[in-house]
Amino acid sequence: MRVLVTGGAGYIGSHIVLELMELGHEIIIVDDMEKGNEANLFPENEFIKGEIQDPEILKKAFAKKVDAVFHFAAWKAAGESMTDPLKYTMNNLNGTFTLLNAMIQYGCQYIVFSSSAAVYGAPKYLPIDENHPLQPENYYGYTKLCIEENLEWFDKLKGLKSARLRYFNAAGYDPKGRIKGIEKTPANLLPIIMEAASGIRNGFQIYGNDYETEDGTCVRDYIHVSDLAKAHVLALNYIMANNQSLTVNLGSESGYSVKEMTDLSEKVVGKPISHVTGPRRLGDPAKLLASSKKARELLNWKPIYSDAETLLSSMWNLYKNL
Structure with missing residues (x-):
């Protein structure tokens, strides 16, 4: 086609x-x-x-x-x-x-x-x-x-x-490493963490640690x-x-908190990543989780790369060489 x-x-x-x-x-x-x-x-x-x-x-x-x-x-x-x-x-x-x-x-x-x-x-x-x-x-x-x-x-x-x-x-990024260009001016958590880990930015902020979640930080899918x-x-x-x-x-139908992703990122990159905790952002719900049942049933689709370690390691493999 x-x-x-x-x-x-x-x-x-x-x-x-x-x-x-x-x-x-x-x-x-x-x-x-x-x-x-x-x-x-x-x-x-x-x-x-x-x-x-x-x-x-x-x-x-x-x-x-x-x-x-x-x-x-x-x-x-x-x-x-x-x-x-x-x-x-x-x-x-x-x-x-x-x-x-x-x-x-x-x-x-x-x-x-x-x-x-x-x-x-x-x-x-x-x-x-x-x-x-x-x-x-x-x-x-x-x-x-x-x-x-x-x-x-x-x-x-x-x-x-x-x-x-x-x-x-x-x-995440292509597990085979074929994508070489990072996202410009990202607004999402994981690329911001990777920019902090690779020195593109000085650190990052966690917005709120008093949500009704297991560790107090927002959970996302x-x-x-x-x-x-x-x-x-x-x-x-x-x-x-x-x-x-x-x-x-x-979606993956499973959630990771901001703190979990921060801790796992430090484990993947092998060093502490500078960050601070600040107040909540307006409009951020405590949890967002998807049901992808319809996609599974109609498309016979199942995510295979969406576990946290694969997500983060595929990103770090690109960012660590910048």
């Missing part, structure tokens, strides 16, 4: 590209390189530098027939989305709508969309399944939900089939990015084989 990957030089997108390359697909990458890393571009793939908001860029991408789209081109910092919503409107919403219109114009009927557990907001119950109320608490989460809703309409009105994949905490990549391909196969759209969670 000929496949378009938006944001394909970024952290998650580049791992999906690897998975598609292993399967022998022809790949076109569109990335404006604001968050993308040149080290994650492979010469055998076609690369177009530009924004998906630009119809001329998409015209180049669809110059030859595209069979499916994997869409990762989005801003994703929840805090920033609350202070600069226009940025998220233009890139996440306007960019996606421009992409969907191009897909219809050029006859591409399948899209795998990178959504987020942020569509759920604060958990009403755990583990969170796909029937959980959708009440995002930040504008980033709203943009993901808005796109999901529009994908439903494009299915009804234009027959466009989509897989909406709601991630929990993506982490981490999923290895290579497990995510496998799920994306399985999701595309599903919507193509069944001509039916799909919405599923992707």
Whole structure:
């Protein structure tokens, strides 16, 4: 197949590209390189530098027939989305709508969309399944939900089939070491810990140690990015084989606290990692855990790299050489 990957030089997108390359697909990458890393571009793939908001860029991408789209081109910092919503409107919403219109114009009927557990907001119950109320608490989460809703309409009105994949905490790097570029300006815990361990930053902060958890720090569900990549391909196969759209969670269904991840990181890197404990952040729930039962049943998907040691060692193998 000929496949378009938006944001394909970024952290998650580049791992999906690897998975598609292993399967022998022809790949076109569109990335404006604001968050993308040149080290994650492979010469055998076609690369177009530009924004998906630009119809001329998409015209180049669809110059030859595209069979499916994997869409990762989005801003994703929840805090920033609350202070600069226009940025998220233009890139996440306007960019996606421009992409969907191009897909219809050029006859591409399948899209795998990178959504987020942020569509759920604060958990009403755990583990969170796909029937959980959708009440995002930040504008980033709203943009993901808005796109999901529009994908439903494009299915009804234009027959466009989509897989909406709601991630929990993506982490880790390719276990074979083929991805060489680290994530730019990360906002998530594990890459921040790795930056502190490798000297990129002076240390990091644990936000709150008085939550109703075993050790007082927040618990999160981490999923290895290579497990995510496998799920994306399985999701595309599903919507193509069944001509039916799909919405599923992707998580490991097990949780690690911030303190656990800090202690395990120090064990993996073999030295103390400078950190301090500060007050809670507004809006951080004590626990977030996924139910991925639907993905297991419909996609026959099971994470194999998402244990803490594999997550952290695959990251340290990259960061320790920076």
